[in-house]
């Protein structure tokens with residue numbers, strides 16, 4: 001008897017594993033899920049081989065969640081293969097939607113990353129990973145690293161984007177039933193909030209002018225007050241707020257993990273504009289241009305902080321040209 | 326003039342109240358300035374977001390100019406102070422992304438400075454010519470690299 005249950009799958013590309021754990025984070029709701037759907041492919045929990053995927057029929061999987069960044073040739077190949085085997089693809093988690101934390105590697109190039117990772121002072125000199133290693137039993141091959149990380153969307157057609165690092169249970173509780181139900185229309189960008197983290201943050205933002213940014217440990221911190229108002233970098237204004245601000249609620253600055261708000265492409269640019277407006281000093285009319293600029297120097301590593309989770313999906317995507325020492 | 330010479334494309338964001346009027350004056354007073362510039366009128370220099378600048382480079386601009394009212398003269402009081410800060414950040418970001426920050430220039434041009442407008446345009450065109458074209462699509466995804 002053919003069951004009319006949906007078939008779903010989860011696959012990870014270049015990832016930390018948090019997205020896989022987040023699926024279990026929905027607690028007993030997983031029982032509702034398995035009532036409606038069979039999990040037919042899940043390398044993290046089962047033990048499928050590449051061949052098993054190649055042997056699948058076209059469109060065999062109804063709903064395929066792909067998380068992690070596209071870092072290696074292998075990630076790209078698997079994504080392309082799964083596109084053929086699945087009816088609908090969900091880019092799951094910030095790495096797959098926006099490139100994620102690993103996307104910061106795009107500020108370096110492949111050469112620099114490999115050399116830094118495998119032969120700097122802290123590691124033994126001289127052994128970059130070999131693509132092919134000959135052993136008695138035959139040749140062992142390592143997948144090639146790509147020049148830069150791209151969002152999944154750039155490799156294959158994606159049907160839904162569900163960012164988050166990782167997506168939280170409340171996001172899944174909303175998304176899963178809608179995605180599994182044929183009668184509910186879900187648009188590609190509908191799972192991204194058009195509200196920012198500031199919009200859902202319990203702290204009241206007074207939009208105070210601040211004189212510059214400070215590391216949180218140098219501030220007499222008031223957990224009841226808006227973090228940005230206190231002069232600590234908080235990505236709230238430029239970050240999509242599906243998470244309901246659990247970090248700022250416990251007085252941890254938003255790091256921007258959800259990526260930009262719905263229909264915004266460049267999270268870092270939005271944050272730069274926000275920072276340029278909130279930073280300001282009394283009597284700046286009498287200051288020289290250089291002195292006004294100095295008010296900005298308190299921002300440490302602006303590019304890295306503002307694009308921490310979304311560089312590969314930003315306008316520039318990755319660093320151009322050669323990197324000189 | 327050698328017709329093979331590199332002709333840069335420069336996008337100029339001009340604030341409505343001062344710099345655009347300055348550009349107008351340059352035109353009315355028949356000041357000569359290079360034709361490499363595409364003027365875009367914005368209400369205030371602070372309206373220009375880093376997105377506009379990156380998008381300009383991505384779409385083929387070799388240089389971007391942001392011009393506004395002199396500090397203190399912005400019609401929205403402190404708009405151009407925001408522009409100073411934003412431009413500083415933007416240059417940092419450009420540097421990290423491998424674009425020479427000198428390809429972005431911030432200038433103050435009042436509505437009476439038609440001459441200054443023409444001069445800035447000329448200088449900037451010369452500078453960008455010296456830098457050569459901005460090439461953004463040098464790296465493909467696979468990025469061959471041999472140890």
Ligand code: FES
Nearest residue numbers: 340369393394399
């Ligand atoms: S109106 Fe001209 S810079 Fe603001």
